[in-house]
Amino acid sequence: MKGLSRRNFLIAAAAGAAGAAVFPARxxxxxxxxxxxxxxxxxxxxxxxxxxxxxxxxxxxxxxxxxxxxxxxxxxxxxxxxxxxxxxxxxxxxxxxxxxxxxxxxxxxxxxxxxxxxxxxxxxxxxxxxxxGATIIAWSKSAFPDGGPQSWADFWDVKRFAGPRGLYKYFYYNYEAALLAAGLKPSEVFPYTAEKADQALAKIKELKPNVTVWWGAGAQPPQLLSSGELAASSAWSGRMLAASKEGAPIDFTYKDGIAxxxxxxxxxxxxxxxxxxxxxxxxxxxxxxxxxxxxxxxxxxxxxxxxxxxxxxxxxxxxAPKNIKDMLILNEEEANKYSIAYEEKWNQLMLG
CATH class of the missing domain: 3.40.190.10 (Periplasmic binding protein-like II)
Structure with a gap:
């Protein structure tokens, strides 16, 4: 787990002292x-x-x-x-x-x-x-009985892996997934830059016609994949594991996941x-x-x-070492930056 520090996953210790809002006393x-x-x-x-x-x-x-x-x-x-x-x-x-x-x-x-x-x-x-936990690639077994997308590039490939998609309703997670789909290495995703964020938005816009559900609740992906409403979706690992234990006809991979x-x-x-x-x-x-x-x-x-x-x-x-080696560790500090800076552009993309 030493890589976490190298990737600046640490929330900055100095933040918050200056400019904090004044709130009522305890x-x-x-x-x-x-x-x-x-x-x-x-x-x-x-x-x-x-x-x-x-x-x-x-x-x-x-x-x-x-x-x-x-x-x-x-x-x-x-x-x-x-x-x-x-x-x-x-x-x-x-x-x-x-x-x-x-x-x-x-x-x-x-x-x-x-x-x-x-x-x-x-x-x-x-x-x-x-x-x-992690945001991972999940799929319906009925849509892909032989196995679903094994990378975000596969997830974006709607010809090879046809069917409706589900994505999180915020730029969060999608920034990382889109850049990985575009071919960036995990080590290149952060730090966030305007150029990278614009590239991510363009990549998401490319997939948008195939995204039928922008989910906001963790229960949605396993439910919609189980019902066949979605063929593939981003999802939270714990929700997928829980649904799988109950026998839901779904599967997933940690490859290219966002930890x-x-x-x-x-x-x-x-x-x-x-x-x-x-x-x-x-x-x-x-x-x-x-x-x-x-x-x-x-x-x-x-x-x-x-x-x-x-x-x-x-x-x-x-x-687990075998899983994390194929995943990107989310940099929360950088995610906060792009979420704030690109909120308006993200909303425009959703409305467009």
């Missing part, structure tokens, strides 16, 4: 249970089983699990001084934005000693990665900040990280926990 002790919010589906289930429920039992507290995550809602809560979420699973871009805009608590690293065992690419002052982490953050102003820091530390304990292995959806962020997997489980872990 409220008094909450008159509600500690609340954990995540994306729903397989990820929420994994976090609940491996981390949240055992932590609640250990502390003897009541914890509410909610979903889905929404960055805009975190901002609104903090701005209004009515924070209802105490610990939230977010994408890395939100960590960066929260640091810059001041809507996240700075973590108390003295309460998170287990973070010292992580590659520092998984650690930032305003968020810490607790599990790993990322699930980051835990603390909304600014929560009265449970101390508990939230403790929960993060608990989730990074090796024994808790190893509990993810048996769930076979989202994998550990702790290298020693990944190494403890049996051979069959190792096949499905994003960070």
């Amino acid at each position: 409220g008094r002790a909450a008159e509600r249970p500690f609340t954990f919010t995540s994306w729903g589906g397989a990820l929420s289930n994994a976090e609940k089983d491996a981390f949240i429920d055992p932590f609640a039992k250990l502390k003897g507290i009541e914890v509410i699990n909610t979903s889905p995550t929404e960055t805009a809602k975190i901002k609104a809560m903090v701005s209004a001084g009515k924070v209802e979420w105490d610990l939230v699973d977010v994408g890395g871009r939100t960590v960066w934005q929260g640091a810059e805009q001041g809507f996240l608590e700075k973590l108390d690293m003295s309460k998170i000693p287990n973070a010292s065992a992580l590659d520092q690419g998984w650690v930032s002052p305003y968020g810490i990665a607790t599990s790993t 990322w982490a699930n980051w835990w953050v603390i909304p600014k102003g929560t009265p449970y900040a101390a508990v939230a820091n403790e929960a993060i530390n608990f989730a990074l304990d090796k024994l808790q990280q190893e509990k993810l292995l048996a769930l076979k959806t989202y994998g550990p962020v702790l290298g020693s926990a990944t190494a403890a997997a049996d051979p069959e489980t190792m096949k499905i872990l994003v960070m």
Whole structure:
């Protein structure tokens, strides 16, 4: 995992001190249970089983699990001084934005000693990665009984792999997939530049006539692939693994996948900040990280926990050496830059 640092996957430590928005002061002790919010589906289930429920039992507290995550809602809560979420699973871009805009608590690293065992690419002052997943290429077995696209170049090849496509509804993930489809090497995708972003948009515009679904919820790709509404789609690895376990007629590959982490953050102003820091530390304990292995959806962020997997489980872990060597590790700092800079152009492409 040393490559994470070389790729600047670290959320910058200095961000957030200057120019942060002014928000209401922290409220008094909450008159509600500690609340954990995540994306729903397989990820929420994994976090609940491996981390949240055992932590609640250990502390003897009541914890509410909610979903889905929404960055805009975190901002609104903090701005209004009515924070209802105490610990939230977010994408890395939100960590960066929260640091810059001041809507996240700075973590108390003295309460998170287990973070010292992580590659520092998984650690930032305003968020810490607790599990790993990926955006991958998935397909319907009925559409491609002999195997579907094995690269983003294949995914874009609608003659060889005919049928309707699904893509994420934001530029996020699509920037990386499009540039890989255009022939860039993983090492060339970052740092983001305007030239690369324009190239990605042009490549997506090329495929757009074949994209019948721009999905926003992780449950959509496996459902639409199972029903035959889509022949191939980008998808989140954990959702595909969960659906596959249930016998859905779908398949996928980690080749050319875009690896990322699930980051835990603390909304600014929560009265449970101390508990939230403790929960993060608990989730990074090796024994808790190893509990993810048996769930076979989202994998550990702790290298020693990944190494403890049996051979069959190792096949499905994003960070397993055999899988990660064929993948691109998402640079969240750069993804935040292009997402902001190209929001208007992306919306124009969607409307055009």
